[in-house]
Amino acid sequence: xxxxxxxxxxxxxxxxxxxxxxxxxxxxxxxxxxxxxxxxxxxxxxxxxxxxxxxxxxxxxxxxxxxxxxxxxxxxxxxxxxxxxxxxxxxxxxxxxxxxxxxxxxxxxxxxxxxxxxxxxxxxxxxxxxxxxxxxxxxxxxxxxxxxxxxxxxxxxxxxxxxxxxxxxxxxxxxxxxxxxxxxxxxxxxxxxxxxxxxxxxxxxxxxxxxxxxxxxxxxxxxxxxxxxxxxxxxxxxxxxxxxxxxxxxxxxxxxxxxxxxxxxxxxxxxxxxxxxxxxxxxxxxxxxxxxxxxxxxxxxxxxxxxxxxxxxxxxxxxxxxxxxxxxxxxxxxxxxxxxxxx
Amino acid sequence: xxxxxxxxxxxxxxxxxxxxxxxxxxxxxxxxxxxxxxxxxxxxxxxxxxxxxxxxxxxxxxxxxxxxxxxxxxxxxxxxxxxxxxxxxxxxxxxxxxxxxxxxxxxxxxxxxxxxxxxxxxxxxxxxxxxxxxxxxxxxxxxxxxxxxxxxxxxxxxxxxxxxxxxxxxxxxxxxxxxxxxxxxxxxxxxxxxxxxxxxxxxxxxxxxxxxxxxxxxxxxxxxxxxxxxxxxxxxxxxxxxxxxxxxxxxxxxxxxxxxxxxxxxxxxxxxxxxxxxxxxxxxxxxxxxxxxxxxxxxxxxxxxxxxxxxxxxxxxxxxxxxxxxxxxxxxxxxxxxxxxxx
DNA sequence: TTTAGCACTCAGTATGTAAGAGTGCTAACA
DNA sequence: TGTTAGCACTCTTACATACTGAGTGCTAAA
Numbered sequence: 178x179x180x181x182x183x184x185x186x187x188x189x190x191x192x193x194x195x196x197x198x199x200x201x202x203x204x205x206x207x208x209x210x211x212x213x214x215x216x217x218x219x220x221x222x223x224x225x226x227x228x229x230x231x232x233x234x235x236x237x238x239x240x241x242x243x244x245x246x247x248x249x250x251x252x253x254x255x256x257x258x259x260x261x262x263x264x265x266x267x268x269x270x271x272x273x274x275x276x277x278x279x280x281x282x283x284x285x286x287x288x289x290x291x292x293x294x295x296x297x298x299x300x301x302x303x304x305x306x307x308x309x310x311x312x313x314x315x316x317x318x319x320x321x322x323x324x325x326x327x328x329x330x331x332x333x334x335x336x337x338x339x340x341x342x343x344x345x346x347x348x349x350x351x352x353x354x355x356x357x358x359x360x361x362x363x364x365x366x367x368x369x370x371x372x373x374x375x376x377x378x379x380x381x382x383x384x385x386x387x388x389x390x391x392x393x394x395x396x397x398x399x400x401x402x403x404x405x406x407x408x409x410x411x412x413x414x415x416x417x418x419x420x421x422x423x424x425x426x427x428x429x430x431x432x433x434x435x436x437x438x439x440x441x442x443x444x445x446x447x448x449x450x451x452x453x454x455x456x457x458x459x460x461x462x463x464x465x466x467x468x469x470x471x472x473x474x475x476x477x478x479x480x481x482x483x484x485x486x487x488x489x490x491x492x493x494x495x496x497x498x499x500x501x502x503x504x505x506x507x508x509x510x511x512x513x514x515x516x517x518x519x520x
Numbered sequence: 521x522x523x524x525x526x527x528x529x530x531x532x533x534x535x536x537x538x539x540x541x542x543x544x545x546x547x548x549x550x551x552x553x554x555x556x557x558x559x560x561x562x563x564x565x566x567x568x569x570x571x572x573x574x575x576x577x578x579x580x581x582x583x584x585x586x587x588x589x590x591x592x593x594x595x596x597x598x599x600x601x602x603x604x605x606x607x608x609x610x611x612x613x614x615x616x617x618x619x620x621x622x623x624x625x626x627x628x629x630x631x632x633x634x635x636x637x638x639x640x641x642x643x644x645x646x647x648x649x650x651x652x653x654x655x656x657x658x659x660x661x662x663x664x665x666x667x668x669x670x671x672x673x674x675x676x677x678x679x680x681x682x683x684x685x686x687x688x689x690x691x692x693x694x695x696x697x698x699x700x701x702x703x704x705x706x707x708x709x710x711x712x713x714x715x716x717x718x719x720x721x722x723x724x725x726x727x728x729x730x731x732x733x734x735x736x737x738x739x740x741x742x743x744x745x746x747x748x749x750x751x752x753x754x755x756x757x758x759x760x761x762x763x764x765x766x767x768x769x770x771x772x773x774x775x776x777x778x779x780x781x782x783x784x785x786x787x788x789x790x791x792x793x794x795x796x797x798x799x800x801x802x803x804x805x806x807x808x809x810x811x812x813x814x815x816x817x818x819x820x821x822x823x824x825x826x827x828x829x830x831x832x833x834x835x836x837x838x839x840x841x842x843x844x845x846x847x848x849x850x851x852x853x854x855x856x857x858x859x860x861x862x863x
Numbered sequence: 864t865t866t867a868g869c870a871c872t873c874a875g876t877a878t879g880t881a882a883g884a885g886t887g888c889t890a891a892c893a
Numbered sequence: 894t895g896t897t898a899g900c901a902c903t904c905t906t907a908c909a910t911a912c913t914g915a916g917t918g919c920t921a922a923a
Contacts, residue, residue, distance in 0.1 A: 203916055216866050221917070239873045239916050279683060279742075316661045320673055328671075328681075330663055338671075338681060340622055399622075414757070415775040418768060425761065432758040546885050559897050564886070582885050582904045 180230075180251075186211065187223050188232055189256040192244045196492055199421070201241030246457045249469075249491060253454055259496045262504050270295075270501075271508055278512045281305055281335065286410040288485055288509055293413025296498055298489030299435060303442060305482040305513065306407040307333040311367045315397060317356050322346055327359075327393060329400040331368055334477070334517030337404045341396035343389070355393050358383060363397065371401035407483055409438040422490045427467060434464040435488070445472050445484040452503045457491055467491060471498055473506035477513045485509065523573075523594075529554065530566050531575055532599040535587045539835055542764070544584030589800045592812075592834060596797055602839045605847050613638075613844075614851055621855045624648055624678065629753040631828055631852055636756025639841055641832030642778060646785055648825040648856065649750040650676035654710045658740060660699050665689055670702075670736060672743040674711055677820065677860030680747045684739035686732070698736050701726060706740065714744035750826055752781040763833045770810060774831070777807040788815050788827040795846045800834055810834060814841055816849035820856045828852065 180188070190210055194202045204217040204224060211220070224242055227233045232248035235241070244252065273291045277283040285302040292300035310333035318326045320340060325347055328338045362379055363371075376398045380387045414435060417423055423431070435441060444460065447453070455470040465488075472486040485506050487498060523531070533553055537545045547560040547567060554563070567585055570576045575591035578584070587595065616634045620626040628645040635643035653676035661669045663683060668690055671681045705722055706714075719741045723730045757778060760766055766774070778784060787803060790796070798813040808831075815829040828849050830841065 201916090205916080217916095218866055218868095219864085222865090225918075235917085237873060238918095239871085239914090241916065314663075316663075318659045318661060318671055320657075320659075320671075320679065326671065326679070328661055328663075328669065336663065336669070336683070340679070415772070415779060418772050418775065429758070429761050432761060436758055544885090548885080560885095561897055561899095562895085565896085568887075578886085580904055581887095582883095582902085584885065 183213075184223055184227060185256055186213075187220065188227055188244075188248060189252060191224070191227075191233060191242060192248065192252045192256075195243055196494055199492060201236055201243050203241035206241075246459070246491070249456055249495075253456075253495055257496050259500055262500045267504060267508075270505060274505075274508065274512070278516060281513060281516070282408060282410075284509065284512060284516075285408070285483065285485075286412075288505060289410040289412035292485060292487055292502070292505060293416060295501055296487050296489070297413070297416045297419070298487040298493070298498075299414045299417050299431075300412045300485070300487050301435070301441060301445065302410045302485040302509075303445060303483040304408040304410070305333060305335065305477055307331050307335045307404045308369060309333075309367070310335070310404065311365055312363050312371075312401070315356075315359050315363060317352050317359070317393070319347055319349075319352060325352060325393070327396045327400060329397060329404060331404050333404070334513075335404045337400040339396040339400045339403075341392045343392055345389070351389075354386070355390055358386065358390065359393065359397060368401040368405050371398050373398065407442065409441055411435055411441075417489070420490045420492075422467065422492060430464040431468060431488070434462065444470065445474075445486050447472075448481055449474055452499050452506075454495065454499070469493065471495075471502050473502045475506045475510035475513070477510065477517055482510070482513065526556075527566055527570060528599055529556075530563060531570055531587075531591060532595060534567070534570075534576060534585060535591065535595045535599075538586055539837055542835060544579055544586050546584035549584075589802070589834070592799055592838075596799075596838055600839050602843055605843045610847060613848060617848075617851065617855070621859060624856060624859065625751060625753075627852065627855060627859075628751070628826065628828075629755075631848060632753040632755035635828060635830055635845070635848060636759060638844055639830050639832070640756070640759045640762070641830040641836070641841075642757045642760050642774075643755045643828070643830050644778070644784060644788065645753045645828040645852075646788060646826040647751040647753070648676060648678065648820055650674050650678045650747045651712060652676075652710070653678070653747065654708050655706050655714075655744070658699075658702050658706060660695050660702070660736070662690055662692075662695060668695065668736070670739045670743060672740060672747060674747050676747070676825075677856075678747045680743040682739040682743040682746075684735045686735055688732070694732075697729070698733055701729065701733065702736065702740060711744040711748050714741050716741065750785065752784055754778055754784075760832070763835075765810065765833045765835060773807040774811060777805065778831070787813065788817075788829050790815075791824055792817055795842050795849075797838065797842070812836065814838075814845050816845045818849045818853035818856070820853065820860055825853070825856065 190207055191202050194207060194210060204221040208215070208217050208220055224233060228242065231245055232251060233242040234245050236243060270291065274284060274287045277287040282304050285304045289300045289302045310331035312329065313332050314330045316328040318328065320326050323346060324340055324342050326338050326340050328336065330336050376394045380391045380394055383390060414432060417428060417431060449472065452471060452473045455472065457466055457469060460470065467490065468488055469491045470486055470488050472484055474481055474484045476482055485502065487502060533550055534545050537550060537553060547563040550563055551558065551560050567576060571585065574588055575594060576585040577588050579586060613634065617627060617630050620630040625647050628647045632643045632645045653674035655672065656675050657673045659671040661671065663669050666689060667683055667685050669681050669683050671679060673679050719737045723734045723737055726733060757775060760771060760774060792815065795814060795816045798815065800809055800812060803813060810833065811831055812834045813829055813831050815827055817824055817827045819825055828845065830845060
């Protein structure tokens with residue numbers, strides 16, 4: 178059976194009051210915030226009904242009520258009002274991240290910082306993934322008598338560098354030869370296929386040069402490897418210490434989870450349009466049993482590229498936070514698209 | 521008046537027992553661990569004496585005793601035995617950090633990770649500072665039709681890159697001109713003097729080229745700026761959650777301090793030979809009132825370059841930790857010296 | 864369908880008591 | 894003179910008991 182309008186209003190009021198105060202809300206105090214006049218007894222009946230449906234629960238018999246996960250879900254999906262975000266705020270946000278928009282990694286790191294300080298939760302962002310990219314160019318630059326740097330550029334717009342060392346003096350001549358051989362063999366090759374074995378066979382195919390060029394090739398392989406992994410930027414974990422709903426044990430579990438980039442990445446990887454809210458158990462991760470995660474994936478051009486997210490207690494101002502995460506994700510996408518389409 | 525040998529032994533035993541158990545140590549349990557036979561009453565008298573000298577204190581009248589800051593200081597400076605570190609351990613440590621020894625930033629980041637996981641405290645490291653470095657070379661590499669990358673190499677061995685964008689198509693010709701002009705003007709210039717004003721006047725002096733080259737010069741300035749700051753790598757803050765001596769309030773203060781790189785840097789900047797232990801109030805920082813910091817600065821060649829450190833509760837196994845920090849700092853210095861003297 | 868009234872439940876707080884650990888002091892001992 | 898045994902004293906910790914207040918569910922009347 179569907180919720181009546183009055184029940185919806187009461188559920189929303191409970192959620193909002195609980196978010197605001199952190200105390201279980203009782204029938205009497207709730208009455209005062211409602212925009213229609215009924216007695217506390219009536220409200221009690223309705224609340225009891227909402228409890229039966231699994232939308233509210235009581236910490237103990239004689240306490241007020243608290244939203245359940247399901248209650249939050251209904252609130253977020255159907256009842257919540259989403260306050261817009263003002264133009265001024267948008268400009269402010271953009272002004273904070275713009276200075277680091279010249280480099281994807283710096284940008285996403287900056288975004289995590291901004292997000293953490295704006296929301297007072299822990300913030301995560303992932304740099305654009307380059308798994309399906311191919312090598313666009315490899316540059317070589319001498320850095321000292323016996324060292325040089327390879328700079329790998331990929332179709333995903335990432336750029337990674339690596340220094341290598343030779344046992345002989347590097348001349349411009351040698352560098353030119355290296356450059357020609359490497360680019361000849363590697364342009365258009367997917368970075369994912371640059372395995373140690375591949376590099377070995379490649380070196381072998383170069384005859385006399387094999388030994389000389391191998392350290393350069395190893396450097397290319399290292400850079401390719403690095404270009405594939407999307408880095409995870411984490412910020413504001415400290416903020417979580419301020420929420421009384423998280424005890425020591427709780428915090429440890431969450432922090433431990435946050436320190437495992439690969440799992441974090443997996444959690445954020447599910448595609449979503451605009452914003453996704455993952456409430457407690459929905460994450461299927463015991464560590465996040467009492468937390469909620471707000472994720473938004475960003476795109477470069479029209480290609481899904483990475484994610485930004487915040488993690489905090491289930492009791493948070495969803496409307497406010499979602500707007501901000503959504504806006505920030507759009508901004509990041511726009512800036513990166515511009516950065517990579519510069520050519 | 522000096523401490524008698526027996527008093528020294530008792531102080532050391534109290535510190536060690538307290539470090540091991542975390543409980544205030546009483547006269548009776550202490551008796552059992554001493555290597556000479558006296559009654560608990562005698563021990564009580566000596567402990568009372570040590571309390572009068574400010575080396576021990578009681579949480580409350582009827583509790584055992586706990587070392588004071590001064591007590592720890594005496595223990596560390598004069599009583600502590602420092603267990604060596606085995607060759608096997610040394611090899612293990614080196615094997616963990618060697619893979620990232622190709623890049624100073626990666627290396628120091630790896631060191632912080634290793635240190636945190638070895639000690640179970642929060643670990644910090646700073647990358648080599650390049651404040652007094654001069655520009656050794658600037659390389660230019662085209663990265664797309666209208667973008668290129670400047671690579672700045674300094675006498676401190678750091679290498680920073682930055683992408684810049686032009687409003688016109690970049691030809692090899694133009695790049696060659698840029699290269700010549702930039703290197704002509706900038707080689708040997710201290711990075712510290714590359715201010716926006718300096719760059720402006722430099723551009724102005726280039727006549728017709730001024731407008732075209734300005735974005736490249738700005739990129740150089742950005743890279744120079746970045747090469748000066750020593751980055752702070754932080755790891756294992758989570759570990760601090762596991763020490764019962766840190767309460768919520770405590771933790772917040774420490775974490776907040778850890779999140780301010782500049783102050784952290786300042787704390788670690790005081791030169792020291794080998795290892796320095798900063799106990800609680802000695803740091804003159806209220807945030808670290810109950811923590812202790814073990815710092816060791818590393819050198820590149822013979823020049824002091826950066827620091828590695830751990831931060832934890834005052835109750836820690838100093839001997840063990842100091843050995844490890846010291847060894848790691850030596851390893852880092854050796855690896856970086858090698859990396860930078862490759863030419 | 865709504866409301867007033869009432870009995871009931873339960874967390875939180877205060878109070879009292881008992882146990883236990885450890886001290887300081889005193890007086891006897893080597 | 895240094896060392897030890899004994900003892901009274903202090904203070905934390907744990908546990909039991911009683912009280913208070915917020916909030917509920919139910920019933921009966923409007």
